[in-house]
Amino acid sequence: MTAAKPYLTGHYTPVADEITATDLTVEGHLPPELTGRLIRNSHNPKPGVTPTHWFKGSGMVHGIRLREGRAEWYRNRWVHTPALDGAPYMTDKGPDLTASTAGTHVIEHAGRLLALCEANLPFELTRDLETVGAHDFNGRLNNAMTAHPKVDPVTGELHFFASSPFPPFLTYYVADAKGEIVHSAEIPGATASLKHDFAITRRHVVFIEGNVTFDHTEHSGIPYSWSDQQPSRIGVMPRGGDGARQIRWFSVEPGNMLHAGNAYEDGQGRIVLEGPTVDREGFQLSWNWWVGAPGRGTEPSTRSYTRRWVIDPAAGTVDEQIIDDLAVEFPTLNEDYLGAEHRYQYAVSLPDQEGFGGYGVVKYDRTTGARRIHQVGDARLPSEAVFVPAAGATNEDDGYLLTVVSDLKQDASQLLVLDASGLDRIATVHLPRRVTAGIHGSWIPDSALDGSES
Structure with a gap:
């Protein structure tokens, strides 16, 4: 039954239709x-569909249009791929990347x-x-594309990249500012380790292989599991x-990182990489939630703590520590600083796994070590800020943080606009429905869409 799956309940309860609301x-x-x-x-699977893994639920995008002090519209749409109508990923001719x-x-x-979605072609x-x-870069991409590409703010x-459980396990791509693939290379x-994210610096590309790797015996539809034999x-x-x-390749302590914070070269030529990581227990707790297995509460991603690696290519060493x-x-x-310190x-x-802490938006000052949290309130879950x-x-934190909050008590959602310097709330946009808790998104200014009028 649908109610038995935690990823279809609470903040993650799917919405059943597509709507548009204005003003x-x-x-x-x-x-x-x-x-x-x-x-x-x-x-957000369609009504009547219960996926075997949270990641198998069909994609739904939610958009909020802001213009010159007004919130003009909200709309949500399923991404209409063949999978939305039940087309299988594996066919007798191999994977269907669409x-x-x-x-x-x-x-x-x-x-x-x-x-x-990292197992497939992007959808425009x-x-x-x-x-x-489906978008295949004018026929130049015949592989899956990571869900975490990086735009170099300078160029x-x-x-x-494209990753696969079979050789070639990893292929790296670069598309120029006009959207044409200009470089590709097998790494x-x-x-076969799961590679969900990566990082770039001004001079390097940084790939992360953790202990989660391909496992043909995993039957949830996402064929990966933790392996102590897989090198990290x-x-x-x-x-x-x-x-x-x-x-x-530099060996590091066991763990798994889904999302890289940033990477850069420091003044000594070392490469600094940061991001939340989980240990074996933390991964299993999250996995149990993602597949609806026993042994997990009602929320994923406990035991996910920020780790810093300092890689010294000259010495061939890695210093690593949990920093929070x-x-x-x-x-x-601020993505103007992507790839830079x-x-x-x-x-x-x-x-955490004991229920301590709460949902909020966090700001770290890496110079002073200070940490500030904007608490969003009871039964309220913020999205990625x-x-x-x-x-x-003029300063790195001169700007705004945009986060969509799911409010279970009110069965509603709001877009919060926070001052990035102090985390004070500047504005709240009330949305016409509770927005399903999701994963990632982007702010897309009108300047990025030539001739935008709607």
Whole structure:
């Protein structure tokens, strides 16, 4: 029964239809430079469908259109892929890369909106969130695409990868600022380890292989599990044409990281990487929730603590440590600093496995070590906090954090606009329904969509 699956209850209860609402109620003051769209993705199976794993739920995007101090519309749309209508991923001809949930992330690059799921091709959407179809970069991509590509803030290039449980295990791609793939390379030494995210610096690409790896005996529909035999490693590769031949793999402590916070080269030429990680128990607790197995409470992602690795290529060493005892996920930052040393980082705080802590938006000051939390309230779950720079910003944290809060007591949702410098609430946009708790999203300014009028 549907109610037996935790990922179809509470904050994660799917919505049953697509709606459009206009002229949304705003409390407070929406800064006029917030002119664009916040688009968020989520797993939202159709009524009557109970997926075997949370990740198998069909993708639904939720969009909020802001313009010059007004909240003009909210709309939600399923990503209409073949999988939405029941098409299988595996066929007698092999994987169907168009049979995607398209439910993990949504980004903009080169004027295109792309809904992403790491096992498939991206799916292009219109600015009103209708589905255009699978996007294969003019035939240059015949592989799956990670749900966590990186846009270099200096060059505008899109860096991404394809991972597979079978050789070649890892392929790296670069698309230029116009959206054309200009480089691809198979990465030597990679394994079947689950690679959900990665990082770029100004001079390197950083891949992460944890202890979660391909397991053909896992029958949830997502064939991965924890393996003590799978090495936990970080691969460091110079950016550039022949970088793949120079990749070096560094052993690290057991664990698994789904989402990288950022990476950069420090003044000594070392590579610093940060992100929330889980140990074996933490992964199993989350997995039990994702598949609806016994042994887990009502929420995922406990025991997820921020870890820092400092990789010294000259010495061939890695120093690593957990740098915070707060359970967090979904790290974000001012993406003008992606790949460079940053001072501020944001995340969503979560109750730990004992139920301590609570849901909130967290700000870290990496220079002073200070941590600040904006608590969102009881039975209220915030989404990933997306940073938007303020007009005329001079400091790294001059800007806004946008997060969609699911409120179970009110059966409602709001878009919160927080001042990124102090985490004070600036505005609340009341949405016409409770938005299903989801995963990732993006702020897409009108300037990114040429001729945007709707």
